[in-house]
Amino acid sequence: MPVKSLVTVRYGPYDSCGIVDHRTFRLEGLQAALQENGHRCVLEKTLDWNKVELVVNGECVYVCNVKDLEFGGDGQLDHLCEEAVTNVRNAN
Helix, strand or coil, X not given: CCCCCEEEEEECCEEECCEEECCCHHXXXXXXXXXXXXXXXXXXXXXXXXXXXXXXXXXXXEEEEHHHCCCCCCCCCCHHHXXXXXXXXXXX
């Protein structure tokens, strides 16, 4: 399947067990869902706490709270991943 879009996933730090840090565990399902649909993901750290932004062609097409994403997994049962993939698809 050819790559449809290059998606920049901008993610900020969040608090887990009293430690604030940039973590990618909650992004795994989102990345899997995007890659399953032929998109290529590039992760980019930001300073915005608890925030995830998807950028396609320089335009922000989706924003959510990183803590609202499912921890780990493949993204198939996470409604936010489905919503994000739809927004990326519509950005093309």
